[in-house]
Amino acid sequence: MSEPASPYQGPIVSCLRLFLSVDLVGSTAFKQSSQVAQKLEDSNERDAVEPWFSPIAQFYKEIERLFAREWQSYVAGWGKKLNWPSGQSPELWKSAGDELLYTKVLSDHREALACIVCWKRAVSEYRQVLRTNHPSLDMKCTAWIAGFPLTNTEIVFKKHIDGLDDDDPVYVNLFLLHEYYRNSSNPDLTIDFIGPSIDTGFRLCALSDARKFIVSIDLVLMLVHAIRAKPVGANEVDLVFHYEGRKQLKGVIGDYPVFWIDMAADSGLDQIEDKLLRVEFSNTDDIKTFCELYFQSNSSGMIIPYIDGDQDGYFSNVPHGHKEKLIHLREYWVAESARRSDEVKSLADKGDGAEAKTEQVDGILKTIIKLLRDNTES
Known part of the structure; x- marks a missing residue:
């Protein structure tokens, strides 16, 4: 899904990254199920691989294929119709067991909304495949953003130990970052991301489920701002948000507001249950006001996200310092x-x-x- 790299600017450049997670639900029990082995009992696959491998491998490949297809559809199709930017393509960050993590550098806040819509479409389509072929499996999603190199840090590792002789870890990491961005295809270097925003994102992953696509509060602000400013008739970028109050996240200061995108809006059972529980979607006016007030009341530890060069002044203001x-x-x-x-x-x-x-x-x-x-x- 990659595009030609932009001109190298050195390892110290302000950037905002979007992170996307999709995790298979029920995969542990699926791998241990005797039904999997029974289903493939007469198959040649039985002797070649573990019986659970093909469905898991298909999840990896199909999410990649569908997400790439949806993103290309945005870049060449409805993105051009809306006159929205695309920037760099999303790319795989890493896999963690049965979880896939993608990231995208944002050059404009509208790219975040476009990417979330593409991600939601890809996951929803593959969910239908799982329901048909492997009904015991499902998926859950989470998304968040993180700013670099302040607040969070890109860190580069060498896959082969060579005893780099330098006792300054800050300089060593900057040196390796320089090497990585000069040649990101270098097989000896791998990049990772650490920091409080990354920790918060993984904490939010624990709250997501098959219906609730959990989204960090700073990303929510970015999404609703883009939705409120969308052109008339741009139904491609409509999302349904819910809010379920604040929750204590381990290691995260204060009670964290939990917003989620509905991944089962077409389920008749869920719609009736929502009425019984009086669950209502939140309008973007209220969400935007809440997010702004929340950032104001937590100004010592949180900031409105910014993107260097964003065309909308709302997200181009670099905080003091x-x-x-x-x-x-x-x-x-x-x-x-x-x-x-x-x-x-x-x-x-x-x-x-x-x-x-x-x-x-x-x-x-x-x-x-x-x-x-x-x-x-x-």
């Missing part, structure tokens, strides 16, 4: 890169066998310093 922190981090990166370059050159001048390393590091650091000085000045 963030620009200064980015400049400080870039200055640190430039200074430390230059210092290490000088040290390597000094070793080479002394004939300590560092000539090859000098040429490699010097070329890398010249690129780093130029790019980041340009970014700092802008």
Whole structure:
């Protein structure tokens, strides 16, 4: 689902990422079920793989295929009709057991809404396949956003240990980030994401179920803002939101507001039960007002999300202190890169066998310093 990479700007660039999770429900019992083995008893698959493998593998492949198809449909079709941007395509972050996690860098808040709609369509379509072929299985979804490199951090690991000789973990990670973004296809490097927003996202995953597509409050604000400003007749981007109050999430400060997108709006049983329980969907006016007041009352620990360069001023306001922190981090990166370059050159001048390393590091650091000085000045 990837698109041509944008020009490399260095490892310290403000970005907002959308995260999407889909998890198979009932997969543990399914793998242990004797019915699976019985169903494939007369199949050649029995001797080739475990009997539960094909359905699980199909889940991996079909979610990828359907999500890619829906995203391409948005980019080439209704996205153009709405005159909405697309930015970078979503991509697989990782799998965790029977859970798939995707991420997308957002260049505009409307991309988040488009991506959620595409994701919902892909999951809903594959749910029909599961109901027909494997009715004991279902799926649940969660979505959240996280800002980088402040508040949260991209971290790069080397798959092969080589004893990188540097006792500054901040610099080492920036160096590896630089290497990764210069060549993200490098098989020796893998990227991960850590931070409080990522922790909150995984806490929200525990609250989701087959009907409740849980969405973080900052993402909810972004979604309803886009919905409220959509062109007349743009029914492609309608979503039904519910609110079920605040809940205590382990490790998350304060009571967290729980919003969810309805993944079973067409179920007659659920509709009748909603009437009995007096469950109502929330209108976007009330949601937007609530989110704004919630952010105001929790201003010490939460901020309205922002996207550098967003066309809507509502999401392009960089909070106080963030620009200064980015400049400080870039200055640190430039200074430390230059210092290490000088040290390597000094070793080479002394004939300590560092000539090859000098040429490699010097070329890398010249690129780093130029790019980041340009970014700092802008």
